[in-house]
Amino acid sequence: MSKLSRYFFRGLITVLPIALTLYLLFIFLAWTESFALAFLRPFIGNFYFPGLGLMLGILAILAIGYLVSLERVQRFMTFLEMPFTNLPVIKSIYSSLKSFADYFTPSAKTTNQQVVVLRLPNQPLEVVGLITRRGADGLPEGFLPGERVAVYLPMGYMIGGYTVFVPQEWVTPIQMSVEEAMRSSLIAWMARAEAQGPAAAEAAGAMQKEIDAHSRPPAAPGVATPGATAPGATASGAVAPGSAAPSAPTSGVATPGVATPGAAAPGAATTDIPPRQP
Numbered sequence: 001m002s003k004l005s006r007y008f009f010r011g012l013i014t015v016l017p018i019a020l021t022l023y024l025l026f027i028f029l030a031w032t033e034s035f036a037l038a039f040l041r042p043f044i045g046n047f048y049f050p051g052l053g054l055m056l057g058i059l060a061i062l063a064i065g066y067l068v069s070l071e072r073v074q075r076f077m078t079f080l081e082m083p084f085t086n087l088p089v090i091k092s093i094y095s096s097l098k099s100f101a102d103y104f105t106p107s108a109k110t111t112n113q114q115v116v117v118l119r120l121p122n123q124p125l126e127v128v129g130l131i132t133r134r135g136a137d138g139l140p141e142g143f144l145p146g147e148r149v150a151v152y153l154p155m156g157y158m159i160g161g162y163t164v165f166v167p168q169e170w171v172t173p174i175q176m177s178v179e180e181a182m183r184s185s186l187i188a189w190m191a192r193a194e195a196q197g198p199a200a201a202e203a204a205g206a207m208q209k210e211i212d213a214h215s216r217p218p219a220a221p222g223v224a225t226p227g228a229t230a231p232g233a234t235a236s237g238a239v240a241p242g243s244a245a246p247s248a249p250t251s252g253v254a255t256p257g258v259a260t261p262g263a264a265a266p267g268a269a270t271t272d273i274p275p276r277q278p
Contacts, residue, residue: 032057115181116171118151118164128185129153130178131171132163154181156188 036057037048044052067073084094118127133150136143147168154161176184 029054036060113178114173115176115178116151116173118153118166118171120170127153128174128181128189129164129171130181136165154185156185 033051033053036053040053040056044056068077081094084090114131116129116131118129119125129151131149132152136148143165148165149168149171150163150165151171152161152163
């Protein structure tokens with residue numbers, strides 16, 4: 001009986017994700033088909049075959065995408081968006097949805113959209129988040145000064161999240177795309193992340209170099225930089241002609257414990273001894 005139960009649950013776990021995916025896909029396609037036909041029915045009349053609404057809807061979206069790429073159409077879209085960006089309640093909803101959609105557009109993929117690990121100082125805690133903003137430019141006064149980044153920390157099953165402003169040196173880029181991080185947060189990181197390609201590794205490396213450049217402290221005056229050549233010395237370590245070695249005294253004072261040629265040792269008599277007579 002235990003084997004039958006184990007086999008049943010194993011088969012259910014195998015079939016359930018596939019069945020739910022196909023079911024949700026069918027619902028989405030059916031809704032898209034009916035929604036597209038509602039707008040296209042005046043133009044096509046009674047002409048119809050299964051999938052026509054979906055195909056025409058995709059073509060219409062492609063045409064809209066091409067048109068909004070033109071400069072003149074973008075100006076018209078700015079005028080068309082004015083009611084949605086000025087009304088009090090609609091402004092908040094529309095601006096939030098538009099900003100969220102623009103974050104995932106391929107043309108907006110920059111180093112700012114980077115998956116990072118947030119580590120608090122002296123705390124064995126690591127939190128995965130997304131960098132959404134760099135610096136405090138355009139924000140109201142009251143934020144702490146310095147190089148800071150805004151990190152969005154999504155919650156499990158996408159029920160919300162937190163945005164924190166932290167110093168730039170607290171975050172470390174990881175080789176993971178934004179889509180993979182959001183998908184992993186959706187299921188509370190229960191599944192193992194897939195291997196990322198060279199693009200994610202290159203983005204993480206560029207982000208790490210930028211963080212190191214901002215977090216490296218400036219060299220203090222008079223402090224030798226590692227790898228720098230001492231004054232008066234050549235690259236091989238030999239002293240250049242006509243210049244004194246950095247460690248050699250130039251005041252004529254003998255170094256304690258080292259006999260200088262032509263100089264009497266401390267405490268020695270200076271009386272001349274006559275030569276011995278034969």
